[in-house]
Amino acid sequence: MTRKRSAHRARRGVALLVAALALLAAPGAASAQSVVVEHDDVIIEHIPADAARAASALSLYRAGREVVRSRLGRDVPGRPRVLIAPTDASFQAWVQREAQGGIAPSWSAAVAIPSRSVVILRGPALDARTRPTAFAISLTHEIAHLALEAVSLARGEPIPQWLEEGLASWASDQSMDPDERKMLRARARGGALLPLASLEHRFPENPTDASAAYAQTHALCLELERLHGREAIVALLARLERGYTVDGSLQVIAGITLLDLETELESSLVGERSWWLDALLSISVWHIMGLLAVAAVVRYLFKRRRLLREMDAEERAGGA
Numbered sequence: 640m641t642r643k644r645s646a647h648r649a650r651r652g653v654a655l656l657v658a659a660l661a662l663l664a665a666p667g668a669a670s671a672q673s674v675v676v677e678h679d680d681v682i683i684e685h686i687p688a689d690a691a692r693a694a695s696a697l698s699l700y701r702a703g704r705e706v707v708r709s710r711l712g713r714d715v716p717g718r719p720r721v722l723i724a725p726t727d728a729s730f731q732a733w734v735q736r737e738a739q740g741g742i743a744p745s746w747s748a749a750v751a752i753p754s755r756s757v758v759i760l761r762g763p764a765l766d767a768r769t770r771p772t773a774f775a776i777s778l779t780h781e782i783a784h785l786a787l788e789a790v791s792l793a794r795g796e797p798i799p800q801w802l803e804e805g806l807a808s809w810a811s812d813q814s815m816d817p818d819e820r821k822m823l824r825a826r827a828r829g830g831a832l833l834p835l836a837s838l839e840h841r842f843p844e845n846p847t848d849a850s851a852a853y854a855q856t857h858a859l860c861l862e863l864e865r866l867h868g869r870e871a872i873v874a875l876l877a878r879l880e881r882g883y884t885v886d887g888s889l890q891v892i893a894g895i896t897l898l899d900l901e902t903e904l905e906s907s908l909v910g911e912r913s914w915w916l917d918a919l920l921s922i923s924v925w926h927i928m929g930l931l932a933v934a935a936v937v938r939y940l941f942k943r944r945r946l947l948r949e950m951d952a953e954e955r956a957g958g959a
């Protein structure tokens with residue numbers, strides 16, 4: 640696949656609106672015409688009925704691009720195309736067309752084809768009724784891939800897949816889903832974390848292992864940030880761009896090897912407590928004394944009520 644590099648630098652200012660009608664030769668949208676809207680920073684394509692989705696895609700794209708810039712310290716090159724597929728079926732068809740036979744995972748809300756500077760969105764996932772935060776995170780993840788493509792191009796080869804995915808997740812989501820973290824803890828305790836070497840060129844196809852791979856690489860980048868700050872990640876990208884290896888760069892930037900980082904993550908996960916255990920352990924003697932005091936008051940009130948009832952009964956018996 641050849642990368643189209645736009646000669647345009649993003650021009651700030653009033654968006655230039657070029658609404659053109661073009662026929663999309665895609666299965667599932669065979670007769671649908673698309674509206675092409677050229678903004679100064681992005682080109683959005685959608686069917687006429689999807690104008691509302693296009694408006695939210697534009698604001699989510701701009702917000703996501705800003706997040707990526709602030710996290711990775713680098714911008715998306717040129718002016719990407721963002722295509723809004725109106726249905727689930729057209730999403731699949733458009734991904735196949737743009738990625739030349741590629742298949743979108745059934746769970747994905749957005750897919751980037753960085754070499755073509757294209758992002759395809761699953762239209763129904765953009766609707767307000769669905770989970771807007773999850774969608775924004777997915778879109779930002781894909782935008783990060785566009786920014787990382789420039790690093791791969793500069794170094795003349797792709798950066799390792801585990802780092803590419805880990806950084807895209809790290810750039811788009813600064814925390815981690817508690818369920819994913821829990822799953823990683825279980826894997827770490829069972830010695831079942833995936834070796835990074837197995838994720839160098841591709842991720843597993845099996846959905847369980849694939850989601851473990853995404854979670855683990857995300858956690859690895861969060862761990863690097865926790866130990867050495869965001870600056871270490873920005874510096875790592877700068878060195879990768881100049882052709883250095885990940886391992887060698889980590890040694891220069893943070894004084895650790897890649898294996899050290901993997902080991903750090905594993906021991907952090909193994910030593911991590913779950914939230915309920917933290918809550919249980921944070922109960923102090925004062926919490927217990929407070930609970931005992933409340934229990935004493937409740938017991939006193941019950942006793943008093945029972946006593947009053949007994950006195951009433953006696954009075955009635957005496958008067959009868």
Ligand SMILES: [Zn+2]
Binds near residue numbers: 780784804807
């Ligand atoms: Zn990704």
